[in-house]
Amino acid sequence: MKALHFGAGNIGRGFIGLILQQSGFEVTFADINEKVIEELNYRKEYQVEIADTTHETFIVTGVQGIHSQKEPEKLFHAMTEADLITTAVGPSVLRYLAPTLAEGLRRRAKKTRRPLSIIACENMVRGTSKFQAFIQEHLSSEEQIALQSNVHFLDAAVDRIVPIQENEDPLFVVVEPYYEWVIETKDSFSNQLSIPQAIFVDDLQPYIERKLYTVNTGHAAAAYLGYKKGYKWVAEAMKDEEILKTTKNVLNETGYILTKTYQLDEREHQKYMNKILSRFCNPYLPDDIVRIARSPIRKLQPDDRLVAPAIKCLELKIDPIHLAYVIASVLKYDYKGDPEAQEMQAYIQEHGIEKAIQRYTGISENSRLFHLIRKHI
Ligand SMILES: NC(=O)C1=CN([C@@H]2O[C@H](COP(=O)(O)OP(=O)(O)OC[C@H]3O[C@@H](n4cnc5c(N)ncnc54)[C@H](O)[C@@H]3O)[C@@H](O)[C@H]2O)C=CC1
């Protein structure tokens, strides 16, 4: 089985590439980072280290790299050969990858009818479906119909904390021990995908929301609150009693909506939340707050990790006071190295905070959430 993975970054190498290779796939990475592609082709392997007391190391062998912009023919060939295409490039990049994918699928269809699965492994709800919609914009309706029978777009949730790597070796990657890859099985075909370490489910929604509104919401809370207090590392911020308390309160708010919406067992969910909080404190995994807080405009979107659960709280008749406090902290995020933070601060300077709340969160000024957020600024 052959896999083509777009994005040989932290999650690409440290999670998806590793798991696929362990599942017996021959893995090819497509990326725009020349150094990484060069090294992958030269060495054909890289190392992944587990960040715990064991420092266990895995060697991912038999890999190769393709420059996805400079080597289009090689890329289309790899797409034709692939049984599985995955991505971990960042949610905003999917739109730009779509024309290449459409062209690759068109060429593949002329050569083979072998089944192909496509999975976007990004931090977003139903990322694969959104990717599919972007790709379809570049295909005629006849082409879309022709692909339906053998190209399968599978939504997924991926969870493993992989910080920005500061290693001399550009391929070496240190990852936390925990991982979870949940893939939605829409039809019998997807059962043919053999990835023993992944979980195949009929309905992804509870899993993706549980992950996004616990891991990512909690992480975001710790990061934005930690940034305000001048901490550099998440684990450092988690030692601050006040931040820990607010992060737990935020998780109680999201926990409430998750357990109510999906009838989760409250005790089990408490255990899950405790596990997540302990992951943020891993002393073997230095994780910079500005990585977790990156792209504040994206994180304030109405369907992302903060505003979406806050809206759901109101629907369930509870006030998301702690989520509102974190959303207000995001609006104060002014890290110089983050273009979105700079854009947002410039907008606030020019138009004021009320307009900014509406523009970035999509919440109207009549909404109760608007006032809960405004109160904290
Ligand atoms: N790092 C983490 O802990 C986790 C990250 N994720 C998600 O995985 C995705 C990737 O995150 P990271 O690996 O942390 O980021 P990263 O920045 O380490 O990796 C992204 C890679 O995509 C490549 N890339 C960018 N544009 C491209 C293009 N047009 N064609 C091909 N390659 C391109 C970059 O060169 C880079 O190597 C994001 O959606 C993130 O939310 C999900 C779970 C955990």
Ligand SMILES: O=P(O)(O)OC[C@H]1O[C@](O)(CO)[C@@H](O)[C@@H]1O
């Ligand atoms: O990758 P994003 O969406 O910017 O968000 C960062 C978050 O994603 C993760 O990298 C993986 O879920 C977390 O460690 C972090 O909370």
